[in-house]
Amino acid sequence: MLSRIFESFLSKVVELIADNAHNNVKSIKEFELNLKVLQKKLKSLGAKASDVEEEIKNSELSGRKKRKREVEEWLEEVRSIEKQVVELGTQVESEGFIMRLMDGGLPAKLIEEVDTLVEQSRNFGELVLDICGSGGDKLLTNGMVGQAFHENLEMVLKLLESGEVSSIGVYGMGGVGKTTLAKHIHNRLLQHSQGRVIWVTVSQEFSVMTLQDKIAHFIGVDLVGVDNEDIRASRLHKTLSQMKNSVLILDDVWENIDLLKVGCLVSVECCRLIITTRSLEVCRQICCQKRIQVSKLNHHEAWELFKETLRNEIELDSSAEEIARSVAKLCGGLPLAIVTVAGSMRGERDIHTWRNAYVELTERVSGNDGMGDGDVYKVLKYSFDRLNRNHHSQGNEFNTLQHCFLHCALHPEDKQMSRKRLIREFISGGLMDERKARAQVVQGYSILNKLVNVCLLESCADLSRFDPTERVKMHDLVRSMALKICEGKYMVRAGNRSLKEIPKEAEWAKDLEKVSLMESGIRRIEEGMSPDCPKLSTLLLRDNIWLEFIPDSFFSKMQGLCTLDLSWTNITKVPNSICAMKSLKALLLVGCGKLEIVPYLGEMKELRDLNLSFTAIKEVPQGVGELFNLKLLALDVRKLKMLPRGLFHKLGNLQHLELPFHMQVVIDEIENLKLLEEFSGRVKNVNEFNSFITSWESRMHDTCYTIGVGSYHVSLYPYEGKGICRKKELILSECNLEDKRVFAEGILHLTISKCECVGPSIYSVDGLKTLRIGSCGGIEYIWRSEAGLSSQISTLEEIELVELDDMNGLIEKGEIGASAAPAQPVFSSLTELRIEKCNKMRIPLSGVPNLEVIRISECEEIEEIFEDEGTSSLTLPKLKYLVLHELPRLRKVGILSGVPNLEWISVTECGEIEDVFDDEGSRSLTLPKLRQLDLYELPKLKGLCKGTAAIICNSIELILVTKCPRLMNKLPVDVDLAVPRHCKIKLNPELWESLMSDDPNLSCFFSEG
DSSP, rough: OOHHHHHHHHHHHHHHHTHHHHHHHHHHHHHHHHHHHHHHHHHHHHHHHHHHHHHHHHHHTTSSSSEEEHHHHHHHHHHHHHHHHHHHHHTTTTTHHHHHHHHHTHHHHHHHHHHHHHHHHTTTTOSEOOOOOOOOOOOOOOOSSSSSHHHHHHHHHHHHHHOOEEEEEEEEEETTSHHHHHHHHHHHHHHHHHHHHEEOOSSOOOOOHHHHHHHHHHHHOOOOOOOHHHHHHHHHHHHHHHHEEEEEEEEEEOOOOHHHHHTOOSSSSSSSEEESSSHHHHHHHOOOOOEEEEOOOOOHHHHHHHHHHHHOOOOOHHHHHHHHHHHHHHTOOOOOHHHHHHTTTTOOOOOHHHHHHHHHHHHHHSSSSOOHHHHHHHHHEEEEHHTTSSSSSSSSSSSSHHHHHHHHHTTTTTTEEEHHHHHHHHHHHHOOOOOOOOOOOHHHHHHHHHHHTTSSSSEEEESSSSSSEEEEEEEEHHHHHHHHHHHHHEEEEETOOOOOBOOOGOOOOOOOEEEOOOTTOOBBBBBTTOOTTTOEEEEEEEETTTTOOOOOOOOOOTOOOOOOOOOOOOOOBBOOOGGGGOOOEEOOOOOTTTTBBOOOOOOOOOOOOOTTSSSSSSSTTTGGGGGGTEEEEEOOOOOOOOOOOOOOOTTTTOOOEEOOOSSSSSHHHTOOOOOOOEEEEESHHHHHHHHHHHTTGGGGGOOEEEEEEOOOOOGOOSSSOOOSSSSOOOEEESSSOOOSSTTTTSSOTTOOOHHHHHHHOOOOOOOOOOEEEEOOOOOEEEEEGGGGGGGGOOOOOOOOEOOOOOEEEEOOOOTTTTSSOOOOTTTTTTEEEEEETTTTOOOOGGGOTTEEEEEEEOTTTTTBBBBOOOSSSBOOOOOOOOEEOEEEEEEEOOOSSSOOTTTTEEEETTTSSEEEEEEOOOOOOTTTTTEEEEESOOTTTEEEETTSSEEEEEOOEEEEEEOOOOOOSOOSOOOOOSSSOOOOEEEEEHHHOOOOOHGGGGGGOEEEE
């Protein structure tokens, strides 16, 4: 990749030399020479980085080593330089851009950076460190219900602890709680085991290679491109045999697994095994030494779980409660059935409703003596049927809520599904009411919340701390129930990586309505194949990453197709046969990175959604401008050369538009899109931004966007497929702002009106959530008190400021506001603040009460981060992340007593800092929620807080102290060693030795990293 980019650069330079025979030849040749030197040095650096990465991976295979922080940061910097070159390569065909590069001496700058990295690599010494702990992340799970559950948990842990058992089988009928038990086992092992804990969900669509891939991903073995099962097994075995005291948990096993064929040799010393399965026979086939049955709940336990799930604010009267107990009893003691039925009855207090529920459930199940799989499905379907009550019907068999639920079953088993993506699929598939774009999004979230509330979907915690419920999943029994309902109409092979070819024509029944082959291993579709499916409305082939070619014949008998999703496949062209699909409403091709050829689309008049983002097309496909019914058009394409003039003249129904940020929008065309509600793109300057916002004036509260103003600055634009906008984001880069004092008087105003200010006014942005500003000279403040706009900018949640040399702070206090703080916090919603290369910045504490993340880096002149407002304490009650990097003049951060909820402190490369927190004259300070403390390269640091005898942190989980030579004789925080804990610690060697000499018993409580 890099070689091709350098070749493109050099060929362009040769052209320039030819074109400029008498002009500036010296500088061009110097540029060419530097480019060749850079190519050679970067190639050498890349080879070194590959060797380092391989050595680290080999060391990490044991589960007892981890890469050093400085090595990981070095690798990230290498990737950063390579990324810069790749990003430049995307614009290499622009002659003006090449000339600007030569003027800036960029290759020489990069050569210097490469040389620095090479020199750093010579001083690494050891690349890895020993670690303690089990490795892995804690799994979210429901609470433990029933005495038997607790007994089973303790029994499994004792068996593993005994050192006599290498394999345990946990079995029981579907929905009885096997996975919940296994998750609790996993989490307990994480707390107390010294080995790795590996969790793999097997599921019904099982194959040896799929299982190998899942295990390899977890333990860091590279199997990419290796198709031979024996070789793959050998690599896995080599790694697992080195991982002493590890435990492999295989959840939801449906059939016998030849563990030798997979590469997992089970032993007490290395890799012990736990499986969960519905079949005792599977436990025997896999030769589990101990077999534990998970039993159903007794009547009392079942009622307690049922009552807990109901969560009724008002207690049921005695008559209704008696019937509710009978309903709970009909669930047969199965936790899944209990939770699902109780979820569907939440809020119901009327005795007639409860009687009706009891009658219906009694008719569905065979009796109270026992419940088989068929009865479980009947109970679950009762909850599905209840979705049809008091909800608007679409006039056919199911209503909107039910159709959306059934759509979720098209995704792979045990798949965590993005809410954002599901809602986009609901809209594209025509499952929701005909409304405006934003109203459909709101409806979509409401539908998913309802399905979660009635326990037909489960909320999953996402890694994103800002929205921990952004994903949902289906229990496999619930999914099976959904597929039974659609039997004969749905064909679902989603997530089956062992499926190498498209199903044979005989499997495509004429009555099929929806087919999902997403995330499978399909590599080819044979020429001439033509399934006869006249009723097929939805075909999902997305995420078949090996699929390169689809023959024209394939779609010839699918004339009723409404949704075609080929996203994230490797196809290079779209078959011409799609042009005949007169009914097609959604054509989704996002992420087809090799797609260059799209046929004429002008005949597809019913098309509503066309997504071509992140493809390789260089021109907008012919006919797009004729698709007057389009509501969504996504063209965020890096290689796109131009947007044809007049493209949007006939697209008056557009509600969602995504355009590439490297191109400027033709603003007068966009202004005429009166129905537009979601937009991402870049305008030329502030005047065009004003014009565009003015056209949105009457509907600003319903819109969302990411708008760039000025030049294209890659680092300011988050790289993600927007899909559904959920916020308002403004990005300004290298803008010509004549007002040299206060920037945001005009731009952060709710009422779309001009402000009286010197220089050009900037129209306001209603409800702005994210503001990014880079390289805009002359800006000193975001807000000043004289403007009186504090309430109007309170919606901002994220601010990023980059290379603003004149920026003094977020708030300037003018003459009126100098003596008093604003009546309410100016930035009351701000949760994340990133400042880079802004040397004078300071943060006003009274204006940012909800700040959670502070990232400040490369601000050479900063001495104090927070402004002195005459207060005796600093209060940041929600701060979780404080990251300080390359701040050579920093003297103080702030006062400690106001941060009782602080969870993470990271202070990095601050050459002059002696104390992180102010001296408050206190004998001891407590940080009850501090979990992580990271102090790196602080040569003058003597302690966290001068004059304070102790900083007590009994919640601490991780302490990292590196290159802090003056921090001697004591830990930077005090920990009560009488409290049991599982803490990782890495210290300067000299600090560790001094601690050990003072208290040799310390090693019983902590392990040196």
